[in-house]
Amino acid sequence: MTRLVIVVEKASDWGSYYPSVDVVTAMDYLREPVGGDEERTHVINLCRSYKYLGTGYYVSLLAEARGHRVMPSVRTVNDLRRRSLYGLAIDDLNAKLTHFLPAGGRDTTDFGILVYFGETAYPALQDLARQVFETYPCPLLRIEFERERVWQISSVKPVGLHTLDDAQEDAFATELDRFSKKLWRKPRARRLYRYDLAMLVDPNEAMPPSNKKALKSFIAAGKELGIEVDPIGKNDYQRLAEYDGLFIRETTASDNHTYSFAHRAEREGMVVMDDPSSILRCTNKIFLNDLMVSRKLAVPRTEILYRDDTKGLHDVAAKLGFPLVLKIPDGSFSRGVVKVESEEHLEKAAGELFQHSALLLAQEFVYTDFDWRVGVLNREPLYACKYYMSRGHWQIYNHGAKGTDKSGGFETIPVRDAPADVVKLALKATSAVGDGLYGVDLKQVGDKVVVIEVNDNPSIDAGVEDKYLGEDLYRRIMQEFLRRMERKRMGILT
Known part of the structure; x- marks a missing residue:
């Protein structure tokens, strides 16, 4: 269960509020640890000062040493001093x-x-x-x-709490109650799970990386392994410290709350997928292209276009030929990707896309009936899928279509049945990014295989990516979280 501990420097600092068994003085907290091995303890340090080596500083320091979640952390205290x-x-x-x-x-x-x-x-x-x-x-x-x-x-x-006037004390009490609402709930008789995993989701997302049935399967798989998987939303940022890990099942971007959640989780010492480095490396196609080229991995011929560089725009046709593909660097699910057939079309499409980004990618057009997607977890292949092009379209997703024609069909096969060159290149591509959970999109033309992109937040939908492995797909991902969380705990204990 979770326990809330409010630490004040002097008992009189809490005199304006209702008495609570959750409130202890700094000296009592420092002299005797609160909570046993079975308790998850969240400490709110309300000491009068966090001066270096002062009482408030030691409350935060020893809280972290005891494995308690504390606000402010020692890192925050130090950062505030640095200004x-x-x-x-x-x-x-x-x-x-x-x-x-x-x-x-x-x-x-x-x-x-x-x-x-x-x-x-x-x-x-x-x-x-x-x-x-x-x-x-x-x-x-x-x-x-x-x-x-x-x-x-x-x-x-x-x-310091002791400096507040009556109106400010009322405001503080209101926000304390709101902030700690979950922790103030009636605790369970005993803790049922070894670990708590936050799963970041957006119920209103039009094209989420996992459908509702898949999310339920993740929760069930976690339960089997002693992990409570708790769906959270973007408004739960300050609850992150309550968990042992973060699993992002919402389309990521480096400029929105998903990156902030990943960065905060990593800073808190939590296990996190997608980790912030993977988000940065995968969500920008220009960065990813340079990364693949620097590792000498096969990619389609690519040119970078710059806003206001008219000559570069005209030269790209000679270099790549028509048709070619224009992409904004941070598009997802085939958004911001345009097939260009002529000089006139190139100028018009580039003008529209340059409104969203100062740089664009131009790539040679490589047509295939389907794209390969290889799922990779901790540098090991997890699943293999063929994603077929949408009916009458050159992409998997056709955002202009209606109903079932928006996306093409799929075929999920055992990894061992996928071409060895495809799987091998997928593993090389992800090794340049990290050791998390990825989906690598590749095209194969004859004996040539190229990397299209590496997704840090790959689609895992019930009825698609799990078609071969079934519930074992979710179990394997949860087992990796369990392995990493146990390593983190062992690191704290030793």
């Missing part, structure tokens, strides 16, 4: 601050707000407050601003 964010201009900050300052305060040159677990009383600055909290997870923060020509952050400081 790495201070003086950084924030987009639209000048407009936001000017907007809500009262008329009489237009000439103000400094200003500050309190942030309680990422929440603030100023709606115009809520996004900024959450951004700062996610950078420096600390229960109570004061963000101070200063203005010379424009507003900027001058400091981010921890705040």
Whole structure:
């Protein structure tokens, strides 16, 4: 079960709130560890100061040594001292601050707000407050601003509970209750699972990497192995510290919350797939192409196009010929990919795609009836599929079609029955990326095999990728999570 422990420096610091058995003084916490081996303990450190080698610092330090999840962590405390964010201009900050300052305060040159677990009383600055909290997870923060020509952050400081007035104490109590809502639930009589795994999903995603039946199979496979797989959403960022691992089953991008979740999980020492490095390497096709070429792996002939480089745009036809394929670097599921048949079409398509990216990829057109997809987990082949082109179309996905014609058919076969050259190249491609879970798309023309892309968040749908392995596909992935989480735990114990 999970236990919440609130640590205060002096008992009087909690005097304005209801008594709670979850509240202990710093000295009591330091003298005697709270919780046994069967308890997952989450500590909220509300000491008056986190000064280096002070009482608050030691609370966070020993909490981590005991395997407790603590806020703030020692890393956060150290980062706050470094002031790495201070003086950084924030987009639209000048407009936001000017907007809500009262008329009489237009000439103000400094200003500050309190942030309680990422929440603030100023709606115009809520996004900024959450951004700062996610950078420096600390229960109570004061963000101070200063203005010379424009507003900027001058400091981010921890705040002591004892300094709050009545209204601020009420606000803090509200946000503490909201933040720790899951931890305040009635605990189970005994812990049923050895590990807790967060599975990041978006129920509203049009083309998720796993359908609902597959997600249920992941949950069932985890249960068999003593892992509680808990679906979470993008609003559960601050709950990550409750888990031992993170499994991302939502389409990833380096500029959205999926990367933030992966980065936070890795920073917390959790097992994570997709890890942030894999997301960065796989979601940008320009980076991935350079990576494959640097490893001397076969890829289609490729040229990089630059916005406003008219000569380069005209030269690419001579280099690659028509038809050719234009791609934006971060497209997924065949989005942002255009087949170009002529000079006129090239100019028009490039103009449209350059609105989304300053660089584009142009690749030779390699037609095949199907693409190979080889699933790879921890540098070992997991499954092999043939994805056939959508009816009357040159891609697997035809986003302009309706109903069942949007995607082509598939054939899932044993890995041993897939061409050896295809599997071998897939393994080489993923070894350049990492040791996580990947799906490698390849094309085979005669005896030539080329890598199209490596997906860090491959499709695993019930009825498709599991057609041959069945429930064993989900079990193997959960077994890899179990192996990694046990290694992490052994590392902590030793």
